[in-house]
Every structure is written in C-alpha cells, then in structure tokens.
Amino acid sequence: MIFALIxxxxxxxxxxxxxxxxxxxxxxxxxxxxxxxxxxxPDNVRMAYVNKDPSMFSNLIETNIWNEGYFQLYPxxxxxxxxxxxxxxxxxxxLYIPATFSADLVENNQPTVQLFIDGSMPSLATAxxxxxxxxxxxxxxxxxxxxDPDEPxxxxxxxxxxxxxxxxxxxxxxxxxxxxxxxxxxxxxQVALILTSTTIVREREGNTLEQLLVSPMTRSQFIIxxxxxxxxxxxxxxxxxxxxxxxxxxxxxPNSHAVLLLLAVTYLAALISMGLAISTISxxxxxxxxxxxxxxxxxxxxxxFIFPIEAMPSYIRPVAYIIPFTYFIDIIRGILLKQNLLxxxxxxxLALLAFACLFTSxxxxxxxxxxx
Amino acid sequence: MNPAIETRELTRRFGKxxxxxxxxxxxxxxxxxxxxxxxxxxxxxxIRLLAGILRADSxxxxxxxxxxxxxxxxxxxxxxxxxQHFALYPDLTVDENISFYGGLYGINDAQRRHKLLDxxxxxxxxxxxxxxxxxxYQRRLAIxxxxxxxxxxxxxxxxxxxxxxxxxxxxxxxFYALSAxxxxxxxxxxxxxxxxxxxRLAFLNRGKLVAQGSPGDIRNSLTGIQVYLARxxxxxxxxxxxxxxxxxxxxNQFGDDLRIIARNSVSREQLQQVxxxxxxxxxxxxxxxxxxxxxxxxxxxxxxxSQ
Numbered sequence: 001m002i003f004a005l006i007x008x009x010x011x012x013x014x015x016x017x018x019x020x021x022x023x024x025x026x027x028x029x030x031x032x033x034x035x036x037x038x039x040x041x042p043d044n045v046r047m048a049y050v051n052k053d054p055s056m057f058s059n060l061i062e063t064n065i066w067n068e069g070y071f072q073l074y075p076x077x078x079x080x081x082x083x084x085x086x087x088x089x090x091x092x093x094x095l096y097i098p099a100t101f102s103a104d105l106v107e108n109n110q111p112t113v114q115l116f117i118d119g120s121m122p123s124l125a126t127a128x129x130x131x132x133x134x135x136x137x138x139x140x141x142x143x144x145x146x147x148d149p150d151e152p153x154x155x156x157x158x159x160x161x162x163x164x165x166x167x168x169x170x171x172x173x174x175x176x177x178x179x180x181x182x183x184x185x186x187x188x189x190q191v192a193l194i195l196t197s198t199t200i201v202r203e204r205e206g207n208t209l210e211q212l213l214v215s216p217m218t219r220s221q222f223i224i225x226x227x228x229x230x231x232x233x234x235x236x237x238x239x240x241x242x243x244x245x246x247x248x249x250x251x252x253x254p255n256s257h258a259v260l261l262l263l264a265v266t267y268l269a270a271l272i273s274m275g276l277a278i279s280t281i282s283x284x285x286x287x288x289x290x291x292x293x294x295x296x297x298x299x300x301x302x303x304x305f306i307f308p309i310e311a312m313p314s315y316i317r318p319v320a321y322i323i324p325f326t327y328f329i330d331i332i333r334g335i336l337l338k339q340n341l342l343x344x345x346x347x348x349x350l351a352l353l354a355f356a357c358l359f360t361s362x363x364x365x366x367x368x369x370x371x372x
Numbered sequence: 373m374n375p376a377i378e379t380r381e382l383t384r385r386f387g388k389x390x391x392x393x394x395x396x397x398x399x400x401x402x403x404x405x406x407x408x409x410x411x412x413x414x415x416x417x418x419i420r421l422l423a424g425i426l427r428a429d430s431x432x433x434x435x436x437x438x439x440x441x442x443x444x445x446x447x448x449x450x451x452x453x454x455x456q457h458f459a460l461y462p463d464l465t466v467d468e469n470i471s472f473y474g475g476l477y478g479i480n481d482a483q484r485r486h487k488l489l490d491x492x493x494x495x496x497x498x499x500x501x502x503x504x505x506x507x508x509y510q511r512r513l514a515i516x517x518x519x520x521x522x523x524x525x526x527x528x529x530x531x532x533x534x535x536x537x538x539x540x541x542x543x544x545x546x547f548y549a550l551s552a553x554x555x556x557x558x559x560x561x562x563x564x565x566x567x568x569x570x571x572r573l574a575f576l577n578r579g580k581l582v583a584q585g586s587p588g589d590i591r592n593s594l595t596g597i598q599v600y601l602a603r604x605x606x607x608x609x610x611x612x613x614x615x616x617x618x619x620x621x622x623x624n625q626f627g628d629d630l631r632i633i634a635r636n637s638v639s640r641e642q643l644q645q646v647x648x649x650x651x652x653x654x655x656x657x658x659x660x661x662x663x664x665x666x667x668x669x670x671x672x673x674x675x676x677x678s679q
Contacts, residue, residue: 211459211518213425215476216448 018283022290030297033319045128045310047071048082048091052099061097061113071128082116086168087338089330092118092310093128105160112162119170120337121178121308129165136163169338180251181332182305184241185325189271190296192234196275197288199226200367205285223276223364230272231265238264254335259342263331266352270324273359280366299325327351374437376401376525376556377422382431384417391417393579394431399572401524404547404557406570410672414579415560416456419529422558423453436524449477452523456530458514462503466494466513469502474520488516492546508539515546525556532566544569564665573664577672591662597621597670600632600640601660602647610650617646622669632657633670 014020047065051058065071071093076082082094094116104111115132117125170177203209212222245251254260275292282288300306302319303326309317320326327348334340334348342349377399384392392414399405409415420426422433424444433440435447460469470485489495492512497505502513511531519526528547532540544566547557551571559570567573568587575583575590583590604610606625614623619638624631632643644657 206459206461207455207457208459208461210420210425210455211453211473212476214423214448214451214453215473216445217476 016284016287018287019290022287022294026290026294030294033298033302033316044072044314045070045093046091047073047093047095048076048085049073049095049097050076050079050082051097053097053101053103055102057102057105058097061095065095079114083168086116086118087340088344089118089334089338092121092308101161108160110161112164115163115165117165117167119167120333121304125167132163132165136161177251177337178333179305180245180249181336182303182329184238184245185267185328185332186296186300186305187241188234188238188268189299189325191237192230192268192271193275193278193292193296194289195233196226196230196272197278197282197292198285199230200276200279201282201285201288204283219364219367223360223367226276227269227272227360230275231268234268234272235264238268252336255339256335256342259335259345260332262342262349263328263335263352266349266356267324267328267331270352270355270359273356273363274324276363277359277366280363299323302326303329305329321351324352324355373401374434375399376403377405377433377435377558379422379433380431382418382421382433383429384414384421384426385429390579392421392428395576395581397574397581397584399556399558401556402551402554403571404551404559404569406567406573407558407560407576408562408564408567408573408668409560409576410562413576413672415576416529417579418576419453419527419558419560423451423527424448425453449521450524452518452521452526454514454518454526454528454531456533458510460502460510460514460517463501465499465501466505467498469513470517470520473517477521479521484520484522488520491549492516508535508542511535511539511543512546515543519550523555525558526550528557528559530560530562532561532563540566564663564668567664567668575668575671582671583667587664590667591664594662594667594670596636597662597666598634598636598638599660599662599666600634600643600657602630602632602643602655602657603628604630604647604651604655606630607650610647613646613649614643617642622666622673624665624669631660631666633666 013023049062051062062073065073073095074091076085076094079096082091082096085091086094094114096114096116098111098114101111101113117128117132119125200209203212217225242251246253274295278288278291278295282291298319302312302316303309303323304320305325309320309326312320330348331340331345331352334345375398377397379395379397382392382395382397383390395414395418397418407415407418417426421428422435422440424435424440424447428441436450438447440447461472464472466489467485470488471480474480474485486495489498492515494509494512494516497509502510505513515526515528515531531547532543535543540563547559551557559566561567570587572586573584573590574581583593585593605628610630611623611625614620614632617634617638619635620632620643621635622631622633624633630647634643640657640659644654647657648654
C-alpha cells in the first residue's frame with residue numbers, strides 16, 4: 001500500500017516539468033551565484049580624501065594605500081565633503097591629512113591623520129579598520145623619523161604620527177542597527193511575495209478564475225485590484241514589525257516619517273507587483289512558492305544586506321542592482337542611520353518605482369482574459 | 373428578434389486535436405437549450421467559446437445579436453456563466469459570494485441580493501461559508517451569483533452533474549422559472565432524462581454536431597432504426613451474439629430490460645431467434661418507441677461502428 005503511495009508521489013513530482021526544473025536548476029544556479037559572490041574580501045572600497053599638505057610624506061601615505069589595493073582614493077576639497085560623500089554612500093571611508101602634517105612631522109610633534117569610516121555597515125567598518133594599517137605601515141613611517149645628528153639622542157616617539165579613526169553614523173558599530181532595518185525588509189518581502197505569488201494561481205486552482213474571466217472586468221482592473229489590498233496589508237505589517245523593532249531594540253527613528261512611508265509604499269508596490277508577475281507565470285501554487293524562494297534567497301545574500309556589495313567580485317555586482325531589496329536597504333539605512341534627505345535617495349526611489357511599473361505592466365500583459 | 377446564439381463554422385483546436393469542428397448552432401431566445409454529448413465531445417469547449425473565455429480558431433458567432441469576435445466585452449455584460457466546477461469562494465459566506473460576483477458587474481443592489489437569496493432558498497444560509505453548504509445548495513449559490521447582474525443569456529456547464537434526482541428536479545424548476553422570465557438557458561449535460569426537459573437539443577460527438585432540434589424531432593429523426601425491448605437478464609454471451617448480428621447497432625441493459633437498437637434490415641424474428649437461444653422460457657422481443665437515450669446511443673455509436 002505504502003509503495004502505491006510512494007510511486008504515485010514520484011509520478012506526480014516528475015510530471016511537473018517546472019517543478020523538476022526548480023528542484024534541480026534552482027539549487028545549481030544559487031550555488032554557482034553564491035560560490036562566486038560570497039567571499040568577504042572587499043576591494044575597491046571608495047575613499048574620499050583631502051590632502052592639505054602636498055608633501056613627500058603625505059604622498060607616501062597615499063601611495064601606500066593605493067598599492068594595498070583595498071581602498072580606491074578620490075580627492076575632495078574639504079573635511080565636510082568627506083563626511084557628505086560617506087553620508088550619500090558615494091564613499092565608505094575618508095582620509096584627511098591636515099596642512100601642518102609635514103611641518104609637525106619634522107618637528108616630531110606627532111601630527112594626526114584622520115580616517116573616517118562608514119559605521120552604518122559594521123562588518124565593512126571592521127574590515128576597513130583592519131585594513132587601515134596601510135596608512136601606518138612601516139614602509140610609510142620608516143622615513144618619517146627625524147633626529148638631528150648634532151643634538152643628543154632625543155626620545156623618539158614610537159609612531160611618527162597618530163591615526164585617528166572616526167566612525168561616522170552608528171559610531172558604536174551596533175550590528176543590530178545595521179541588520180534590523182534589513183530584517184524588516186526581508187520579513188515583509190517574504191510575506192508579500194508568498195501571499196501575492198499564489199493569489200492568481202489559487203483562483204486558477206479553485207476554478208474561480210474562469211468565473212472572473214467571463215465578467216466584464218478588464219485586465220488592468222484585475223491586476224490593480226489584486227495589488228492594492230496586499231499593499232495595504234503589507235503596509236500594516238511593515239509598520240508593526242518596525243514599531244516592534246523601535247520598542248524592543250531601540251532602533252533610531254527616521255529623520256522623516258514621510259520619506260519612510262514613501263519607502264514603504266514604493267518598496268511594497270515593487271514586491272507585490274513582482275509577486276503577481278510570478279503568479280501569472282505559475283501553473284500551481286507550489287511553483288509560485290518555489291519561484292518566490294528563488295527570488296528571496298539571492299535578495300538576502302546579494303543585496304548588501306549581510307555582505308557589502310563592495311565585497312563581491314565585480315562580475316557579480318550587477319546582480320545586486322537588479323534586486324529591489326538592494327535599494328530598500330540603501331534607503332532605510334539612509335533615513336534611519338545617516339539622516340539622508342529624500343533628494344539624496346532619489347535614484348534608489350526611482351529604481352523601486354521602476355520595478356513596480358515594470359512588474360505591473362508585465363502582469364497586465366501576461367494575464368490573459370481567455371483560458372489557455 | 374435575432375436568435376440568442378447563432379454560430380457559423382465555429383472551430384477550435386488544441387494542438388492537433390480538433391475539439392470543436394465547424395459548429396453551426398442556433399439557439400432561439402427564451403429557450404432552454406441542451407447541448408448533449410459523451411465526455412470529450414467538445415461540450416465544455418463549445419460553452420467556453422460562446423462565453424468568450426476561449427478564442428475560436430475560425431468561424432463566427434453572434435451572441436444576442438453581437439459579434440463574438442469583435443464585441444466580446446459588450447457580450448460579457450449581458451451573459452451569465454456557471455462553470456462546471458462551481459466557481460465559489462469556499463472561505464466567503466453565501467452573502468459575500470453573491471456580493472462579490474455582483475460587484476464584478478458593478479451591481480451593488482442589496483434588494484436584488486435579498487431577492488435572489490429568497491428565490492434560491494438561500495436566505496437561511498446567508499451567513500454560512502460557501503464551503504460548508506451541501507452540493508445542491510452550492511449549485512444554487514453558483515447560479516444566484518452568476519445571475520446577480522440579471523443576464524439575458526445564461527450558460528450552465530453540467531449544472532446537475534453528481535446531484536441527486538430530487539435536487540436535480542429542484543434545479544430544473546429554477547431553470548424553468550428563469551426561462552419563463554424570458555431568459556435563454558444554454559445547458560450542457562449527459563443525463564438523458566434531462567435532455568427530455570430541454571426545449572431544444574443539439575448532439576455533439578467528437579467535436580461535430582450530429583443532430584439538432586426539439587426532443588421530438590430528434591426521436592423522429594432516427595429513420596431506418598427500430599428499438600426493441602426484451603425482458604431478459606444480463607448475459608454477456610447474448611450481448612455478444614446480438615452485436616454480431618448484422619444490422620444491430622447497440623444493446624443496452626437496464627436491470628432485467630434489454631434494449632436493442634437495430635436497423636430496419638433486421639427483423640423482429642431474427643432478434644427473437646437469438647434471444648431464444650439464451651432463455652429457457654421464450655421472452656418476447658417487442659418493438660418500442662425510440663427514447664432520447666436510444667437516439668443518443670445510436671447517433672454517437674455510428675462513427676465508431678463505421679470505422
């Protein structure tokens with residue numbers, strides 16, 4: 001008896017070619033993707049620098065950083081610019097060499113070189129912290145000791161200059177603050193995708209789709225009518241999870257609640273239209289859930305949520321930018337941790353909006369008012 | 373007034389399989405029109421084409437005077453469709469199901485809803501989930517929901533399949549009431565006794581229309597055929613012997629009654645001789661009137677016999 005059941009289950013599984021594809025192909029694609037992507041060796045981390053002291057010594061520091069290959073330097077004018085570049089996410093780090101650097105160095109006054117680090121991504125901040133040794137490397141400092149042969153041997157300071165590390169935004173590198181905003185986004189993505197990706201398939205499986213098709217309702221009405229209730233429900237869910245995080249984990253409040261709401265709405269619109277698009281291409285609820293998971297896992301691992309995008313090999317990076325969650329992460333960290341303004345986050349908002357429009361149009365075009 | 377449905381060479385293929393082959397159908401207004409045929413004859417394909425949720429590969433159809441190919445959306449407002457599997461939301465209540473389907477047509481009329489609930493004897497269950505209703509009441513609800521927008525033409529795909537005779541009769545009373553109210557009903561079925569209830573019938577076999585007309589017309593159309601009845605218990609050897617007699621088209625056992633459909637070339641005496649071989653006491657083989665089922669069996673068995 002049990003063999004009859006086992007046999008039947010195998011036959012049913014193998015009869016569904018898409019399911020077979022998901023069972024075999026999905027793990028292969030994901031393994032390949034993550035195998036290449038998930039190595040935590042950031043390089044080309046962008047660093048804004050201000051060198052007010054164009055001297056041999058400051059050049060020595062610069063050159064050594066370049067050679068190390070970890071930071072990618074580009075010049076800005078003032079210290080304030082460094083902070084701004086980091087706030088806007090254009091740089092992850094900054095370096096400031098004051099005008100009096102070589103003068104103080106010659107005088108053995110131990111000048112200070114300022115290193116700024118973006119604390120909103122603690123794992124990256126720690127890595128940068130470790131990699132900043134290039135600045136105080138012996139190759140740099142060896143030529144920076146000055147002693148007057150005519151004078152009695154002076155007590156030479158251990159290091160010719162100080163490196164002052166300033167962690168901006170989330171100075172304590174609290175991992176919770178880094179992860180929690182993303183966790184909210186992940187949980188919402190899971191709810192929204194699973195709910196909506198099965199919604200049209202369920203009508204099909206329950207035979208109610210046929211009854212909807214005979215009605216005069218248009219394709220757009222059908223798709224929009226499916227999107228709106230799920231946006232509302234997910235929105236409530238989003239604020240519930242976020243509110244809980246504020247209460248329990250002391251997550252910082254956003255600088256603007258209006259921008260947060262805008263984020264929630266655009267992000268959910270993108271997710272739910274994506275879920276619907278999945279629903280229009282799935283034949284069974286099982287397939288829909290498989291595709292949702294197929295979307296969900298790379299979103300978690302390749303969006304900069306856990307591993308900085310900078311840490312991914314350059315050929316994997318484009319994948320990060322076709323994931324809506326990548327933009328959500330940027331925006332929510334921007335408004336919770338970095339006090340970004342709406343206008344500074346405009347590209348990310350436009351990206352989310354584009355996803356929403358793309359998936360909605362796809363769903364409308366893909367949804368037929370006739371049976372196969 | 374133009375007919376409710378008029379089709380010209382309506383054809384639909386699924387890959388190589390021709391599900392519906394050049395269908396020419398005419399359904400007068402106000403009639404209950406029955407589309408009969410064995411399984412896979414193309415009944416559901418026909419009804420889906422006419423309801424506008426499946427596209428024809430070729431051919432034309434006018435529904436309520438509107439062209440199906442070009443005016444499908446206008447047609448949709450004026451027709452109702454009850455799918456074979458009763459498209460209800462089991463997690464919604466009776467009331468909510470009706471409201472929803474009415475809403476799809478922009479109808480938000482509480483009075484109409486109450487009227488339908490009363491008419492279909494559903495008022496007592498209005499707050500009950502559709503999934504908790506009995507099969508018969510689910511069908512009533514499906515019909516109520518599909519007629520919320522008061523359509524002129526209602527398609528019912530096997531509305532009484534798997535339903536007990538009492539409930540079936542009650543459903544037919546509802547159909548007659550709708551018909552008396554001027555509605556046209558297009559019903560598919562494979563219950564023969566239901567065919568007799570229709571005003572007009574069409575027989576479909578392997579995608580082709582094989583007969584069309586009133587039940588009487590169809591019974592009388594079987595020229596060259598005579599049906600015989602013998603009171604004799606089931607005997608597979610007798611059946612085989614009869615079928616091997618040239619001109620016998622079909623033998624059909626009903627309890628102790630055996631119906632034999634034979635061409636006029638076969639004489640009563642010939643059949644009597646065959647049956648006498650299998651019964652100790654002689655059983656009279658007597659000619660009887662053709663029933664719709666006989667006609668159905670005869671018509672649908674013909675292509676198979678000729679192959």
